[in-house]
Amino acid sequence: MDFKAASWNIRGMSSIDKQDEVIKFIKDEKLCICTLVETHLKPDNISKVCDRIFGVWKWYSNIGVSPNSCRIIVGWDPNKINVMFIQVVRVRRDLWKDIRIHATIANGVPWVLMGDFNTTKSVNEHSSGGSYLTEDFGAMYPQAFGMFLPYMVSDQSPSVLHIPNSLIKKKRSFRFMNHLANKDEFLFIVEQGWKRHVEGHKMFQIVSKLKLLKEDLNKLNWNHGNIFNNVKNKRDQLSVCQASIDSNPHDQHLKDLAVKALNEYENAKKDEYVLLQQKIKIKWLGEGDRNTSFFHSMLKSRKAKNRIDGICDEQGSRHEGDQVADQFVEHFKRFLGSTVSCRNISELGDIFTNTLSSADADDMVVPVTDS
Template identity: 45%
Template sequence: MEFKIACWNIRGICHVDKQDELKKFIKDENISVCAILESYLKHGNIDQSCNNVFGRWNWISDVNVSSNSCRIIVGWDSNKVNVMVYHMDRQVIFCLIETVDKCSKFYCSFIYASNSGLQRQNLWKELQNQAIISSHCPWVLMGDFNVTRYSSEHSSGCSFANDDMADFNKCIDAIEVDDMGSSGFHFTWTKSLKNPLCGTLKKLDRIMSNEGFLKVYPQASGIFLPYLVSDHSPTILSIPNGLPKKKKAFSFMNHIAYKDDFLQTVATIWDTNVNGHKMYQVVTKLKLLKRELNKLNWSNGNVSKI
């Protein structure tokens, strides 16, 4: 099954309409892990809002390390994945994500960078520490970096890279990551969501990974969706076959009973010696019979041919 991780700067999920939009987004896109950025939630209302959005999911936030209000929240479906937090501050939550069947395991940094270039210096230093921890292991970075890499990432364009852009690219080179292949919106932020004529757009949200991640998950890709209720595009990382495939429920086809081998197949399984209580014997034989009836169903090529 496809494994999806989402990251979205939705700005203020204390409002019920945005909570409803998030719940719909998680359900419609079949998300297993979702990071919410710029939540504006405080100690008094974070539990109610997160429980409303995530339901039975587990979740954590950086409310205890943010000065004014919660900046980053990460929720996950514990039936599918386990999340272990290694580091948390007001600009990044660094964690290990592992599917419950242990088929997929990688480090992930959910980022909401500061608007201040000076404060972002602390983030660049922290990412270098995380690069050391995740060295030779799959590592992906997602979120709002609040700075662009190239002049082409400004709708108005610019003739040169400023100091903030240079610092960002210097960090990227140091931690040896790069943008992952993606589709959807190029400009992930609009200055005015309510003004359709607004021409100020930038690429602030990204999905980046190291070489180790690309080697383990070569088919992984990102998508940047329309803005919806936020001035930022929802970001999704998709990993094909990242979750175990669900087994289809057994269905008894009536035509099987008319096949020549049906009675003999049932008799053979029912004559199998099974030790244990009577009910255990019945359940075990039924499980064995399911496999044989499935084979019988597909025998002779055409399932409807008797």
């Protein structure tokens, strides 16, 4: 998997146009990490903008040392790389001093320095001279190269470091499509997979069996084909069967085929529903309550689901709009808020015809003993 890092002096990030350009830049270049310089974002706006740009990525800014206006923001994909921030300094000379110390400590270990430099040590390091690789870096990553792309909405070109085939793809945890649990073969596949003999301690046995079981479940998923195509195909088959019955309504064979097609279509729809539910949960866990379009669409969906557009009163009359709230108030006023006069029970006379005698009533309150 390729590693791609970018640095871009964006010259202000408050405008939507620049934010959209950065989002497109990260997506088109398939970046793992992106540094934005001179963002000039205010403290009360930085979270909203960064959540919009980076989405499920993690991000960090230097707002702590630049409280009036954020200068630097770093966003990265936590599923691909890990990022550590060592130190943030205010004084430029101290920064260069720390970089020289780091260069000494990292002697023989490839490292890269990216950013927007107002001054350079020598003329050949200016933008007209391009980028340079040290011998150590070139020896370990011979295919690495740098790119300076069109500056688009800024007056500075974004720089991209590209190191092909340098990242090890992270293995995903055990997971399978929930709709497979409804298949007839599912329990048999799980049972057979769990009976496999694996040498090693208990935790190693569990992990190894899950890996093997994952392959079998993936095959089962592929055997059932694309779920969304299945729904379409089963619907077309049901439509053909029902059209044939309309032409020949007394043919029992066609009726049996139609019943079978209907069952298959309903099962396909059920699989599709379960899959979509699972994908929504996964996406929700990934994006959480970040200020994303997905989050707002979920809010709108829930709000629409919980909205009451019309209601019928006790007489069966329908009320809509502003009258809905009034009807709720009136209902609970009658149910909870009305006052009714009560009569003393002694005034009811012989309302209770079946009563206990005095002796039977006394027996009901006799203390319980062992005798």
